[in-house]
Amino acid sequence: MGRITNINIVDSGAEYYSTPVVTISAPNADSETAIATLTIVDGVITLVSVANGGTYYTSTPTVTVTDISYIPIATATATAVLEYKGGGVSSINLDSAGSYYIDVSPADTVLIDSPLSVLPVWYRYVSLSSQYGAANKFPAILNTLNPQQSNGTLKFQHYARSNTLLNDSGNFAATNLIGTDNFRLQWADSNKINFDIRSSIDSSWQNVFTNKQILLTQDALNDIEFSWNSNDRFMLWVNNSLEYSRSITDLGLVNQLFSNDGLITFGDSNSLQIFDKVYFYNDVSDSYSFASNIVFSELFDLGELVTATAVATRNTYGDIRRIDVTNAGSGYYSAPNVTIAAPTGAIENYPIYITANTTIGSVTSFNIVAEGGIIDSANIVITAPTGSKSDFQATAITTIDSITNKIASVIITDSGNFYDSATISIGLPAANDFNIGDIVYQELSGGIRMQGEVALWNDSDNKLSLIHIGADDGKFHTFVAGGRILSTRQEYGRTVANKIIISIQEENKISESEQNDYFNELTDFLDFSETNPFGDPS
Amino acid sequence: MATNPYFSQSVKSEQSLYEDIVIESLKMYGSDIYYLPRDIVNEDKIFGDDVPSRFNSAYKIEMYIENTDGWDGENDIFTKFGVEIRDAATFVVSRRRWTQTVARYDNDITIARPAEGDLLYIPFSKKLFQIMFVENEQPFYQLKNLPTYKLRCELFEYNDEDFDTGVVSIDDIEAKSAYTHILTLNDPASTQAVLAVVVG
Numbered sequence: 001m002g003r004i005t006n007i008n009i010v011d012s013g014a015e016y017y018s019t020p021v022v023t024i025s026a027p028n029a030d031s032e033t034a035i036a037t038l039t040i041v042d043g044v045i046t047l048v049s050v051a052n053g054g055t056y057y058t059s060t061p062t063v064t065v066t067d068i069s070y071i072p073i074a075t076a077t078a079t080a081v082l083e084y085k086g087g088g089v090s091s092i093n094l095d096s097a098g099s100y101y102i103d104v105s106p107a108d109t110v111l112i113d114s115p116l117s118v119l120p121v122w123y124r125y126v127s128l129s130s131q132y133g134a135a136n137k138f139p140a141i142l143n144t145l146n147p148q149q150s151n152g153t154l155k156f157q158h159y160a161r162s163n164t165l166l167n168d169s170g171n172f173a174a175t176n177l178i179g180t181d182n183f184r185l186q187w188a189d190s191n192k193i194n195f196d197i198r199s200s201i202d203s204s205w206q207n208v209f210t211n212k213q214i215l216l217t218q219d220a221l222n223d224i225e226f227s228w229n230s231n232d233r234f235m236l237w238v239n240n241s242l243e244y245s246r247s248i249t250d251l252g253l254v255n256q257l258f259s260n261d262g263l264i265t266f267g268d269s270n271s272l273q274i275f276d277k278v279y280f281y282n283d284v285s286d287s288y289s290f291a292s293n294i295v296f297s298e299l300f301d302l303g304e305l306v307t308a309t310a311v312a313t314r315n316t317y318g319d320i321r322r323i324d325v326t327n328a329g330s331g332y333y334s335a336p337n338v339t340i341a342a343p344t345g346a347i348e349n350y351p352i353y354i355t356a357n358t359t360i361g362s363v364t365s366f367n368i369v370a371e372g373g374i375i376d377s378a379n380i381v382i383t384a385p386t387g388s389k390s391d392f393q394a395t396a397i398t399t400i401d402s403i404t405n406k407i408a409s410v411i412i413t414d415s416g417n418f419y420d421s422a423t424i425s426i427g428l429p430a431a432n433d434f435n436i437g438d439i440v441y442q443e444l445s446g447g448i449r450m451q452g453e454v455a456l457w458n459d460s461d462n463k464l465s466l467i468h469i470g471a472d473d474g475k476f477h478t479f480v481a482g483g484r485i486l487s488t489r490q491e492y493g494r495t496v497a498n499k500i501i502i503s504i505q506e507e508n509k510i511s512e513s514e515q516n517d518y519f520n521e522l523t524d525f526l527d528f529s530e531t532n533p534f535g536d537p538s
Numbered sequence: 539m540a541t542n543p544y545f546s547q548s549v550k551s552e553q554s555l556y557e558d559i560v561i562e563s564l565k566m567y568g569s570d571i572y573y574l575p576r577d578i579v580n581e582d583k584i585f586g587d588d589v590p591s592r593f594n595s596a597y598k599i600e601m602y603i604e605n606t607d608g609w610d611g612e613n614d615i616f617t618k619f620g621v622e623i624r625d626a627a628t629f630v631v632s633r634r635r636w637t638q639t640v641a642r643y644d645n646d647i648t649i650a651r652p653a654e655g656d657l658l659y660i661p662f663s664k665k666l667f668q669i670m671f672v673e674n675e676q677p678f679y680q681l682k683n684l685p686t687y688k689l690r691c692e693l694f695e696y697n698d699e700d701f702d703t704g705v706v707s708i709d710d711i712e713a714k715s716a717y718t719h720i721l722t723l724n725d726p727a728s729t730q731a732v733l734a735v736v737v738g
Contacts, residue, residue, distance in 0.1 A: 013731030
């Protein structure tokens with residue numbers, strides 16, 4: 001198997017006036033598929049070697065790696081912007097790119113923990129008790145909070161057990177307030193108590209009340225014993241003045257039963273409302289009854305707990321390159337954990353990218369474009385060649401000696417490949433012809449050039465008719481028999497015609513017919529040719 | 539007494555209309571004639587001749603042949619010295635059309651009007667006529683303008699001029715009529731070369 005290195009001239013031929021066609025036979029090897037070997041160091045392909053370059057590769061073959069077995073998983077950590085009501089995830093740092101993330105959806109790859117997973121314990125469970133000891137005194141606050149059941153909203157409930165909300169001494173006292181490092185109850189004025197929580201960002205106290213409600217249930221009605229009419233009312237007093245009054249009928253009381261639990265919204269959004277009287281008013285008897293089972297609900301909001309989402313971006317080779325937060329979420333009091341799912345595609349679809357380099361039909365080397373991840377073993381598969389031996393046929397051209405008109409040399413323009421042996425043929429000398437209109441010339445002694453225009457060329461009898469004859473010195477000369485006549489028309493840098501003059505004949509046709517061919521055709525009538533200038537009838 | 543200044547025959551629009559009608563008439567009643575400008579190569583100032591004249595181009599243009607019954611001139615003369623043909627003809631061509639066709643800006647023509655010595659080729663009779671005189675004032679200023687040339691021509695006698703017009707029927711004239719050298723050449727016996735290949 002090899003290339004053509006030299007072409008020797010055995011016989012130079014003769015009368016080559018233009019470059020002949022050189023034909024070299026095609027190589028004779030059978031096609032072979034290239035074979036490669038792998039070097040794996042620490043689970044990574046570090047070298048691909050050519051074991052057999054193959055033959056007839058007219059295009060770069062495709063290299064694939066199969067039988068890989070270990071898949072590294074990407075890892076990442078999140079960063080959150082924290083606020084007293086809980087912040088959102090601002091960014092996610094990719095710690096390890098992993099490999100083989102080819103078949104998975106990038107949106108499903110990144111999993112972020114919910115805000116519940118990072119809520120402080122004191123937010124989830126707050127238990128307060130009355131500071132006033134005796135029954136029927138406000139406030140009797142008792143509650144257990146479970147944000148998981150109320151979507152992050154902390155709910156305080158207190159029960160009014162008597163018609164008075166004054167303390168034992170009849171005064172409100174700031175010293176009776178309760179509090180911890182993270183929340184507090186504080187008198188706002190004579191009839192309100194603020195409930196605050198401390199911001200985890202700057203330790204400032206933040207009031208978080210959003211709503212207050214009174215829930216009238218059937219249990220509340222069981223505490224009163226009188227008949228109802230449409231003028232009966234539910235009434236609330238603050239500091240001995242009527243704060244709220246509403247018809248029982250409007251609250252849904254029918255035939256001494258609530259068709260639905262009555263829900264009354266009252267007060268502002270900042271504080272616990274302190275009521276000193278809570279009554280059912282009977283219009284008929286003009287009397288007031290107290291119901292002990294009225295539930296006062298105080299609501300405050302920690303903000304909505306929304307789980308953040310993010311999307312991963314991978315490159316062509318299945319490495320995760322970047323993670324972008326698509327929804328920051330809310331209610332995060334610290335950065336949540338981020339996990340990246342393992343690749344889920346078929347293991348044979350996680351390619352290690354290797355490209356091949358070919359030179360004159362054979363694979364000569366490989367490039368490892370993507371190392372992929374950790375592998376235990378792998379096989380290299382190279383596609384078969386697509387060419388044939390004729391694609392690697394050598395070519396050559398000749399040079400002609402302008403004096404001897406023989407082949408002077410043969411130049412190999414393409415040495416081809418896969419040759420065991422070859423044959424070469426060379427064309428006959430090209431046609432040695434003149435065209436009408438060509439300017440031909442003969443070099444006379446003294447460097448004088450005789451030239452004329454070809455009016456007719458007959459290659460069957462080798463007769464060349466020339467008109468407008470003249471010499472370049474302006475004097476009278478004629479062509480000389482035995483000399484060579486050449487054409488000024490050239491192809492590939494060489495004259496297309498080059499012949500030896502054997503004989504010369506002159507023919508004067510000027511004024512022969514005076515452009516009137518009609519009389520030439522009447523030779524049987526009158527003959528005015530040179531042999532019969534007087535036109536005597538024949 | 540000077541002419542009445544309120545009546546003028548040199549109205550440009552009327553002159554143009556008149557010239558348009560003349561051109562239209564020539565296109566309807568004229569014949570396609572090839573105009574061959576003469577390329578002077580080596581003028582003989584004494585004899586007023588230029589034997590090696592070349593005719594390198596031919597422009598087809600419509601012309602009206604004034605002769606209706608045949609060629610003018612002395613026609614065909616049979617003498618003891620042979621036949622001599624003295625055909626003549628007068629051709630009418632539009633000045634504007636001649637300028638647009640023959641003397642157009644991209645032609646290698648330096649003359650501004652038809653020149654004596656230029657040739658006309660008549661395709662239907664296959665004859666070349668040489669312009670002997672150009673009459674440029676007929677019709678005589680009818681609208682104060684001159685729309686046509688009248689070319690008075692005689693049959694051209696070929697004298698080894700070079701025709702390379704690209705029109706085959708014209709170029710054939712020199713091949714048939716020029717002074718010819720007929721060379722008989724050898725037929726060399728060519729020999730095919732033989733090569734040997736070395737595979738490395």
